[in-house]
Amino acid sequence: MKTIVSAAALLAASLLAIPASAANLVLYTSQPNEDAQATVDGFMAVNPDIKVDWVRDGTPKIIAKLQAEIQAGNPVADLLLIADMVTLERLKQEGKLLAYKSPEAAQYDATLYDADGYYYSTKLITTGIMYNTSAGMKPASWKDLTRPEAKGLVTMPSPLASGAALIDAQTLAAVPGLGWDFYKSLAENGAIAAGGNGAVLKSVASGERAYGMVVDYLPIREKAKGAPVEFVFPSEGVSAVTEPVGILASTRNAEAAKKFVDYVLSERGQEGFLKLGYIPARNGMKVPDGFPARETIRVLPVNAAEALKNTDQDLKTFSGIYGSN
Amino acid sequence: MPGYVRTGNSQPPWLFPFVVITVLILSVLPLARLAMVGIAAFANGGIIDVLSAPSLWSATYYTIVTSVVGTMISLVIGCLFAFLLTLTDIRGKGLLSFFFVLPMMIPPQVTALAWVQMSGPSSPLLKALAIAPPLGSPQPLYSVGGIALLYGVQHAPLVYLALRAGLMTLPRDGVEAARLSGASSFRVFSDIILPLSLPGIIAGAAISFVSCTGNFGIPAILGIPASIFTLPTLVFTKFSAFTSRTFGDVAVLSAIIAMISVAGLMIQDRALRGRDYRVIGLSGASAAVELGAWRFLFTPILWAILSFMLAAPFFALVAGALVPAYGVPLTFKTMSLHAFEEILFRQAVTRTAFVNSISLAGATAVCLLVVTVLAAYMLTRRKDAASRIIASLIEIPYSLPGIVMAVAFILLFAAPIPFLHISLYGTIWIILIAYFSWFFAVSLKPVVSAFHQLDPALEEAARLSGAGFFRRLSDIIVPLIAPAAGASVILVFLIACNELTISALLWSAGTQTLGVAIYNLDDSGSSDLASALSVLVVLMVVIMMLLLELLAKHLPKGVVPWRN
Secondary structure: OHHHHHHHHHHHHHHHHOOOOOOOEEEEEOOOHHHHHHHHHHHHHHOOOOOEEEEEOOHHHHHHHHHHHHHOOOOOOOEEEOOOHHHHHHHHHOOOEEOOOOHHHHHOOHHHEOOOOOEEEOEEEEEEEEEEOOOOOOOOOHHHHHOHHHOOOEEEOOOOOOHHHHHHHHHHHOOOOOHHHHHHHHHHOOOEEOOOHHHHHHHHHHOOOOEEEEEOHHHHHHHHOOOOEEEEOOOOOEEEEOOEEEEEOOOOOHHHHHHHHHHHHOHHHHHHHHHHOOEEOOOOOOOOOOOOOHHHOOEOOOOHHHHHHHHHHHHHHHHHHHOOO | OOOOOOOOOOOOOOHHHHHHHHHHHHHHHHHHHHHHHHHHHHHOOHHHHHHHOHHHHHHHHHHHHHHHHHHHHHHHHHHHHHHHHHHEOOOOHHHHHHHHHHHHHOOHHHHHHHHHHHOOOOOHHHHHOOOOOOOOOOOOOOOHHHHHHHHHHHHHHHHHHHHHHHHHOOEHHHHHHHHHOOOOHHHHHHHHHHHHHHHHHHHHHHHHHHHHHHOOHHHHHHOHHHOOOOHHHHHHHHHHOOOOOHHHHHHHHHHHHHHHHHHHHHHHHHHHOOOOOOOOOOEOOOOOEOOHHHHHHHHHHHHHHHHHHHHHHHHHHHHHHHOOOOOOOOOOOOOOOHHHHHHHHHOHHHHHHHHHHHHHHHHHHHHHHHHHHHHHHHHHHOOOHHHHHHHHHHHHHHHOOHHHHHHHHHHHHOOOOOOOOOOOOOOHHHHHHHHHHHHHHHHHHHHHHHHHOOOHHHHHHHHHOOOOHHHHHHHHHHHHHHHHHHHHHHHHHHHHHOOOHHHHHHOOOOOOOHHHHHHHHHHOOOHHHHHHHHHHHHHHHHHHHHHHHHHHHHOOOOOOOOOO
16 A cells, blocks of 8 residues: 555656746747747846746747637737737737737837737837848849859748748839749749748858848848848838737736737837847837947838738748748 | 456556557557548548649658658668677677667767768868768758668668568578588578578568658658658648648648558568467577688778768767857867857757656656556566557557657647647647657567567466455565566657657647757757757767666566677
């Protein structure tokens, strides 16, 4: 009997060892791990009584996880901090978000947040071209990537794995002179599209490919650490996402979630993003080292409502060109 | 002696229903739910969309090609090591065996990451040695051949262990008789040993093939960047683009993976049928073949293969964790411990992942043991059709790829449980239940074989003296099967600790496992952090194996898989 009792005790002990999620807030984010940790650490330094657990994955994957959880009746996340406004606009229209008017919004350009308070942009992330410094050609425009010198040497993130990549494709596809034909000639030139921005960075920095379409902060930051890469803002202009934050309607801790929104929009939170190498969305902030002055960056327009409407078709068009799943 | 004890009369009345209900929950329900969703997809006509998608057929093709080639590679390497380490007088067998089994214990995505760090223009190791390929060279491992090669490396120990078990029972007198009649070592090998080891080789090939078709970590890291999808990674990407049709689609995909695995096992069955491999005589043909001068050829070959399989990728992994940024060559000046610092002291996910993996593996191993002792008792005491059916139902989940079981459990628990209104999806409990289901067979096997060796007279005597079921269990059965129970716990713990395929689909906030954490770090572009965490995991595995090695003296034969 003693053995049974001790076995039962062991069983109970190991079951207790399984941690229940003790967090007050769960954040789903598409920031790279180190940045996500830094953001959460920054928030918890200001609000030591609120514990934040976070999950990182590409925007489409995070949303897929969330949708599956919602369908299962058990959404885990309280907050989203993900690549683009289009995705949050869709969630807003589906009634999945909570409206909250943050007092910090006064410091932001009206185009950067939802007037009803469903989501707020936190930073400006542009997509341009990175190249390995040992590459033969120094690209200056998007079209340079279709030149013979770049044959078989171009890589880009897939819109199926990255929210920024989707917006980039939708933006460039609307530019006269580029359009989907640009993506077709890239594919004919041997370009590949797979994975997220992290994969592009790895591939170009390591020299597997010479050129990549990628979000700005990754190569600029890696260059500062000594990686053999350069980032250029192409002459036609760049697409941009604004990594908005939003609260889910199903949150179990709305007060803490609102504090998180206020924090990332606050000057202190924005300073944190600046230190990580992002262009802050808040008015009157500096740009990080290695960036040109903010007004010199030419951001191509994207119509969020149009983009949202066309997303499924655009994904199909893209997959058709690159034969990805 | 069987027959004088009426079977079944010594069991408490609750035992049979308990085992039946457990098997219903862990095997029958999830698979039935998977089948239902698949059939519903069929009925709704959605099946045509799934079956007409070119991605499905290319994934099926890649799955089969990589698995077949991978199995052949693991056969070559596994057989070479099994023959040389079991039958010859080669030196350093214990050490060679320990290292050779190591790849099996290392999570597949760590293996993949290590090999990526070792080859191609990105390799910090090759850069440090100034022999990295030029700009624009493709990473050679991001290919069908790369996936197959790593399948081969990962699964060669499975072939080795399967074949070795057979070789250990070779009849010594047959070999000695041939020797006395003047047969050469080569004749002994080709006429006696090789034919008799065929069952082991075929079994090893089948296990390797089934493990290849279900592998997720290797094609996820090597295949996805090159747009090469196998069926398990296709299921994963379908979940990454969740739509209302996803559940139906993945049910159909899972059914196809299951069919390929079952086909592999059926081919094995077919190959072994109709042959009689029974041998009589003393077993234990140690050192049947003396290598003589050949030893000086084979010993370096084995060590060279091992260093290529293990040492080089491991050092590449360490180098990948030490470089400050991508593309920077590793020198004493550029070396930085930043990645280790970040992983150990800043990233919350590291601690979460270690705690989750270790507690999941511990809970799975211990809880399953309680169930398996009861189930094994029932299965070996009742020798009727019902118990045979139950035994094979327990076997099914582990013979299917993990991703199939993960999908089955998502479907089963996606909606809150009726009446209880508890949601398991998105919690750690769904991973735990899926682990119970998948590892049930692993846990049961050593315990059942221990029960088969028990003399029923002992327990019968206790029963006649009036001892109740629990009394007999605690005073007679448990002490006698304790070594096998220990083996079962250790085996399940080691495999569960490094699991990725199931948790890759089932994880959520706060429930990341080690496998998921490493995959995610690499996926976000932080391959330095992924490498650092992988190095820690490899060290953890080696420490656990060394602990087993230290304990081996006190454990029964056969518990520690790499020992003679």
